[in-house]
Amino acid sequence: MHQNELFHIAENWFHEQKWEPFPFQKQTWAAFLEGKHGLLNAPTGSGKTYALWFPIVLDYIQNHPDYRTKHKKGLKAVWITPLRALSQEIKQPAERITQDLGTQMTVGIRTGDTSTKERSRQRTTMPDLLITTPESLHLLLSSKGYAKLFKDCTAIVVDEWHELLGTKRGVQMELGLSRLKTVCKDLRIWGISATIGNLEQAREVLLGPTSKELENSVLIKAEINKKITVKSTIPEEMETFPWRGHLGLHLLENVIPIINNSKTTLLFTNTRSQCEIWFQKILEQHPEYAGELAMHHGSINKETRLWVEQAIRNESLRAVVCTSSLDLGVDFAPVETVVQIGGPKGVARFLQRAGRSGHRPGKESVIHFLPTHAMELIEASAMQKAVLHHAVEDRIPYLNSFDVLIQYLTTLAVSDGFYPDEMYQEVRQTFCYQALSEEQWQWLLNFLVMGSQSLKSYDEYKKVEVEDDGRFVVNSRAVAMRHRFQIGTIVGDATISVRYQKGGYIGSIEEYFISKLSPGDVFTFAGRNLEFIRIKGMSAHVVNSTKRTNKVPSWMGGRLSFSAKMSELLRQELYTAEFPQEEQSPEIQSLAPMFAKQREESLVPQPHQFLIETFKTSDGHHHIFYPFEGRAIHEGMSSLLAYRISLLTPITCSLAFNDYGFELLSDKKIDIQAILDNNLFTTDFMLSDLQKSLNSNEMARRKFRDIAVISGMVFTGYPEKGVKMKHLQSSSELLFDVFKDFEDDNLLYQQAYTETFEHQLEEGRLRLALERIAQQEIVWKKCTKPTPFSFPIITDRLREKLSNEKLADRIKRMVKSLKTGK
Incomplete structure (x- = not known):
């Protein structure tokens, strides 16, 4: 079939839905079918899923003319999402296309939420189109014979690439792609990115700075003029002495007309504790919203979160108080209005949240900015300018993350093993490790086999063995099992699950908050008042309480800092305070x-x-x-x-x-x-x-805990039997001190300082x-x-x-x- 005929199939389908494909969608289809790699930059809610599922299916039709009668099973394409909550959103359009076009292609999901039964079914027959996360992709790479599994894969799409770039999950993705490029003979790599400043560099990191893929790639921008309207809530009585204490609650009544005038409203808060407090206070003052108001944040259990997401789609909720857990691509067409409570600290985050409203091509996005104190109105004014001038932050990629590389090499050693010379060339194709020296590579290989100079007398650090033919493999089943449990780069603070005394999971809270409670203390969590009974293992047992309380869990991630772009915009806006009044924004005037x-x-x-x-x-x-x-x-x-x-x-x-x-x-x-x-x-x-x-030693020591966990030097425990964070901390501190005293050229030890200064400070x-x-x-x-x-x-x-x-x-x-x- 010629490209024109394939386009005809796609356009017909669009017309049947009474839609018109956007130019950027057609450009993407054409580039993909020509065998190109690329990065698609498109705003949230503009139809980017259809821009890439379609050419994947059309490519299959082109290469299998008898696709309606004969079907060759096996993996054809992988779609990577950073949030498993988005999997269903991505699966639905894929199934619509494959079924409506009469292909027999199957669509499957493989994430941490996938049942054991479904995993074992996938082990015998993989779906044609697989939706997965970076961690689950690496778990597949840790299984024996993975090359056979991926050999017919023709496409890999990395969704929300701007969220992965500048994180160790992004590095993990770079390494996974470098392997798949070698294993799959006809692979096209595509990234999808929304708001980001350094798009060219984002494409370079995705495809590899010196790769042939980069040479044969395109950067497609969706020229959709998404109208974003920012409306600041300006208090009638302006504080002359602003402070952060009241979390914006003095403006709660200003939010009620917004909720009443919209089908569904999302109220974004910056922290989970602020989310809990706002939810409580709205219900306290407006009990008529009972049953129509919900809460959504990352520590609430999965069933509740999914119920909330479905209720938004069904239009059965008036409002949801949420955190960044609803930032990313979840397709909520009924959301008319978004309220941002407090400064979002970054332009990209603000635009991402604005895009949750009017989440359809051509629809206006409306976001209300509610300041928690007067000075945040300067931020609101700066945001208006950012929206006007499309000013967005860059995402700075990581370099030489040795901990992620050690984890990846162990993953390959657990599956089919690897040959160092071949792997060195492959790894150096990535952006993160382009400057990896022979000497550093040799150190990493020694570390895998011996566990570094100062630890070589301890057998537990000797994980990888070298076969007679020079192949590096893991032969120990115990090492392989422990490694698979620990694949991933997200190292959070230890979480304790919160359960009712008689059973029933409510959600999870960071350990340090629970450690400060005494039996009998009452705290607010997941929209209810709970009395703390005791800790048993990694669970906190609670009962419902009618007592009032002001204890709300605070999460370590609560104190966001300005991005560089946000700081620059804020300063420029502040300087306008000395301009003539007519040249000032309403916020600055107020x-x-x-x-x-x-x-x-x-x-x-x-x-x-x-x-x-x-x-x-x-x-x-x-x-x-x-x-x-x-x-x-x-x-x-x-x-x-x-x-x-x-x-x-x-x-x-x-x-x-x-x-x-x-x-x-x-x-x-x-x-x-x-x-x-x-x-x-x-x-x-x-x-x-x-x-x-x-105390840079102390900061590096804390940073080293994550590095020790990612590199596998410290084991976090089995599911339901996690190692307490204080034990992880003390184990990693012990290693840190050993390296400090006896092996200060240890690459992981040095990495702790590099990350402290480059990323934290x-x-x-x-x-x-x-x-x-x-x-x-x-x-x-x-x-x-x-x-x-x-x-x-x-x-x-x-x-x-x-x-x-x-x-x-x-x-x-x-x-x-x-x-x-x-």
Whole structure:
């Protein structure tokens, strides 16, 4: 069949659905059928699934003219999704196409949720089209004879590539693709990406920087002008002294008309605890929503999450309070409106969430921005500009993740084994390992066989054996089984499952929260009040309680930091506060009282200025610096500055930081002039000073836990018999200390430091921020009392010491005295 005839089949199908294929869909079909690889960039809800399922099926029809009568079983294409929750969404269009076109192709799912019965059926007969996750793909690569399984596979599609890029799961995917390129003789690799800044690099990472696949590839952009409308909820009474404490609940009544005027509304919160609180408070104040309001976050059990997702599709829910668990591609056509509670901290995340509403080609997406405190209105204004100018973050890919490579090589050794020379060439084709040296490769091979120099006398680290023909294999069934249980790169904090005393699973909570509870304590979780009874194994036993409580689980992932793009947009927006009023956005105009109060004691900085404020309260001497670079950068910068000040004068100070600035609080005054005279913001010796200032050993030690787990040096336990996180921590700390004292050239030990500085502290961004400050005029304002800009930082520090009620009372008193001057 010619391409025209194949296109005719596809277009007919579209017309039967009363649809019209988009130009980007046709471009993708043509490129795929011509044998090209590629990256498709298209917004959420634009029909990207049909852009790639169709050519896969058309290609099969082209190569099997008697496809209606004869069917050759076996795997033809693999679709990778980072979220198993999306599997059903991806399966439905694939089944529609294969059935409507009369092919006998089967569609199957293989994820952590797939039943044992279904897995064993797949072992004998694989579906033609398989939907799976990066982890499940590597599990397939760990099975004997996997090459036979994949030999007829002609396509692999990596969905939501922007979510995988810049993570170790992305590295895992790169390695999996490098293997499949060798095993499958006619493989086309395609990625699908929504919002991302560095698209060209994303394609390079997907296909390999020097590969023939990259040379024969295309980058297709869907030129769909998706209309996104951002509506800020501006409080009637504007705070002049903003603080983060109330999670936006003072604006709860503003949300009710939005819910009432929409078919279905998603309310996105940044943290699971905020999600729980908002759900409770809406029901408390509006009991009429009982049965029509639901909650969705990653710690709620799978059945409940699936029920919620289905209820949204059926239009039986008015609103869902959720977290990033509903960020990605779940196809919810009935969602009309999205509410973002609090700053989303990144442009891509915001656009992704906006795209959940009007999730159909040509439909307008409406997102309401609800600030949790006044300064977040600057973020809202910045978001409007980001939407207007299509400004999106880059995703920075990982380099030399040795832990992921060790896991991958063990996976291959568990299945059919590998020959080092062949594998070295294959691995170096990937973006992550393009600079892998012979010496490093040799070290990794020795590690697999002996477990590194300082551990070679311990048999448990000797996992891989070398056969007479030079092939590296795992012969031990115990090693193979333990390895399969631990395939993956997501190492979270240990979770404890929450169960009713009489059985019944409710969800999972991070161990550190449960460890702080005593029997009899009541906490809110999954929309109900629960009384804690005891911990048994890896489960917390609870009963329902009627007692009121203010204990809400907090999750470690709760404190997101600004992205570099978001910081830049925020600064630009803040500078407009000094523009004439008619050139300001409504959000900036509404903040006029706060800016006026700020100018009474200090100033609103301009692009060429860097603001420092000092004042004294009963807590001590406050020294506040405003780089507007995001929490992660301020954490590193505040430690660096405190360390450099301590070299000038012996002083102890406590640090506090948020997305706007950081504070050094001390019992005696710091000489700001000395900071300026000695150029303490210099980038000279930055790395060594940073290592001394932050307990970099401690940070690297924590980072090493993940590396030890991913590389298989530490075993996390069998299902239902997990090893407690504190035991994992102590095992990995022991290894870390051994390497520190006896083998500091160990690649995994060195990787812990590299990741700490490059990924956690974002050393590159910190350097750029210091260089920017060096170009600015430093303005030091000696204030008599706290300013509106400093207020969120001061109150954040109090949060650590006081309960919510006491904190709210204290802040009210502080605001009153600042306003009245008494």
